[in-house]
Amino acid sequence: MKVLAFNGSPRGTHSNTDRILQPFLKGARDAGAETETIYLKDLNIRPCLGCFTCWTRTPGICTQKDDMSLLLEKMRHADIVVYATPLYVFTVSGLMKNFMDRTIPLADPHIIKQGEHYVHLPRYKDAARRSVLISNCGFPERDNFSALVDMFHHFMNNHDSNLVAIILRPMGELMRQPDLQSFLSWYFQAAYQAGQELIKLGHITRETQAILDRDFMPIETYVTMANAWWDSQIAVSNAEQEEIETGRPLPHPTSMPTTLQELIAGMPLAFNAQSAGDLQAVIQFDVSGREPGQYYIHIANGKCSAFEGKHPDPNLIIHTPSDIWLAISRGEMDGMQAMMDGKYSIDGDLNLMIRFNELFSVAGTDIK
Known part of the structure; x- marks a missing residue:
């Protein structure tokens, strides 16, 4: 045939x-x-x-x-x-x-x-x-x-x-x-x-x-991510703007993280600068549950920094209970399936979310 x-x-x-x-x-x-x-x-x-x-x-x-x-x-x-x-x-x-x-x-x-x-x-x-x-x-x-x-x-x-x-x-x-x-x-x-x-x-x-x-995936989740991706592709000025951080810098943890704040504070240690290239982005964590709080990761000029606080213009917002993100980071839960099941949600740049494992490639931050 x-x-x-x-x-x-x-x-x-x-x-x-x-x-x-x-x-x-x-x-x-x-x-x-x-x-x-x-x-x-x-x-x-x-x-x-x-x-x-x-x-x-x-x-x-x-x-x-x-x-x-x-x-x-x-x-x-x-x-x-x-x-x-x-x-x-x-x-x-x-x-x-x-x-x-x-x-x-x-x-x-x-x-x-x-x-x-x-x-x-x-x-x-x-x-x-x-x-x-x-x-x-x-x-x-x-x-x-x-x-x-x-x-x-x-x-x-x-x-x-x-x-x-x-x-x-x-x-x-x-x-x-x-x-x-x-x-x-x-x-x-x-x-x-x-x-x-x-x-x-x-x-x-x-x-x-x-x-x-x-x-x-759920339609509304897809639409939100797709629109954010298009926004990120629309031409903007190439002039570099001096960033004034609004959050409190988080010191790097001195041992294996046991809390979500420690986990986020340690993400710069897992940052893969080569994979990031010239990426300029802010990832905001809107945390609920046992350890509520606001944290963000700032990626710029091949470097990554962690802050406590709310950034005024993040590229990606991850809304998650603290227990869920800790379970994902420890490999106890599949990150993508957890999002599909509504255990956490995101707003913003789809590409940035998809690149998460690539940007933070050291064990303890993998969301697969």
């Missing part, structure tokens, strides 16, 4: 689209299929001219001499075609739309009633009859894909093809973060399982589909 996949992301192999597509295809290969990925960004595919020459003077053959003729031939000999695209303005990417427009030679020009709709039937009887849609977006809600899915159902009708699987991933930008790969391993495993099931069963099981449809 041949599975032909088209990746319509301008990012190609570095895209979130490919992060879903490749585990899916590996599952298909391990189930016995032959797979191939075509990255549309690497090909010369001109826009359709709307001349209909491929329907009249040269039936089935486009007059444009570019890479599309090879792709049309490959589609004819594939058993399953996978359309993988990021969501751009609630539909496919420009690369994917251009490619889809150019598949017109595979259709017969006559308008035929099929069921309740009128369609163009496929020109060739050996063309693929099964298709898969894979898409992701930065929005948090699944209904952002509704126009895309509706368009694909119409597109499949014109190709007399059955859309046998749909994998849609909101919050897709989280898949780009290296430190979240282990946390999201369950999702990539589900994509792999979906590929296997499609080849073995002809469809994705309800159990696997339910896993693929799970949210990565």
